[in-house]
Amino acid sequence: MSSRIAAAVLSLVAVSGCGSEARATHRGATATRSASRVAVVTKRAFTIGYSVRHRSIEAVEIGDPPQPRRMLVVGCIHGTEPAGIAVARRLIRLAHPPSTTLWVIPDLNPDGVAADTRQNADGVDLNRNFPWHWRPLDTPGGLQYSGPKPLSEPESQAAVHLILRVRPQITIWFHQPQTLVDLSGGDPRVERRFAQLVGLPLRELTRYPGSAASWSNARLPGSTAFVVELPPGTLQPTAVTRYADAALAIARELAARPARSAG
Numbered sequence: 001m002s003s004r005i006a007a008a009v010l011s012l013v014a015v016s017g018c019g020s021e022a023r024a025t026h027r028g029a030t031a032t033r034s035a036s037r038v039a040v041v042t043k044r045a046f047t048i049g050y051s052v053r054h055r056s057i058e059a060v061e062i063g064d065p066p067q068p069r070r071m072l073v074v075g076c077i078h079g080t081e082p083a084g085i086a087v088a089r090r091l092i093r094l095a096h097p098p099s100t101t102l103w104v105i106p107d108l109n110p111d112g113v114a115a116d117t118r119q120n121a122d123g124v125d126l127n128r129n130f131p132w133h134w135r136p137l138d139t140p141g142g143l144q145y146s147g148p149k150p151l152s153e154p155e156s157q158a159a160v161h162l163i164l165r166v167r168p169q170i171t172i173w174f175h176q177p178q179t180l181v182d183l184s185g186g187d188p189r190v191e192r193r194f195a196q197l198v199g200l201p202l203r204e205l206t207r208y209p210g211s212a213a214s215w216s217n218a219r220l221p222g223s224t225a226f227v228v229e230l231p232p233g234t235l236q237p238t239a240v241t242r243y244a245d246a247a248l249a250i251a252r253e254l255a256a257r258p259a260r261s262a263g
Helices: 003-010 083-094 110-115 154-166 188-198 212-219 237-255
Strands: 021-026 029-034 041-050 056-063 070-074 101-105 170-175 180-182 224-229
Touching (some): 083 170, 170 212, 180 188
Parallel strands (some): 070 170
Antiparallel strands (some): 021 029
């Protein structure tokens, strides 16, 4: 991970001002403080890395940064499964979770989305490239090619660096097209709750080596990373809102928990 990427993730922006409302901007995002509230609610955009083709990978932080309760939502990791990007963007517009900091990565694989390929521009399945039981899979360009080594790809490096910096208690990874919520190895109560909120069945899918959710659950004990398999195709606006509202409900329920750090 380059020092420039690390600096982008680690940088903080001060919120300052006077009167009943103070505002600050960072890369076009805004931060607001109301006199009637003690907590500072911020919305800040960061470039956390770059793809193989040097497209930026953006993340947005929403909420009260000092809060110990943190949640991450990733809209897309496979380029042929982009429906979660709309959910992530909708969540950014909706989200003001109390007592929680919410991080959103709309698109972790911009090269794959642009080329309409599952893999990144190196032909690597990013969801087989994380350092959890990693092993060589497939051949370069193959559907599940895991890369020459774990974290060989800049996109997976960016995700790992951010996750280890933020240490979210809950992470949602959107995929397609199986139309279910996966029991991914974290707290099944969280996974079941999300399934109930969106009306999807709860199933346990195969745990593939090198998967992002499995790595996160192993690397941050006590946290819950899970996969939501959206339906095939483009989501209708009502469905986009339903999934975004469910993620926001999970963030609000996280806020009600006793504060503790993941891992």
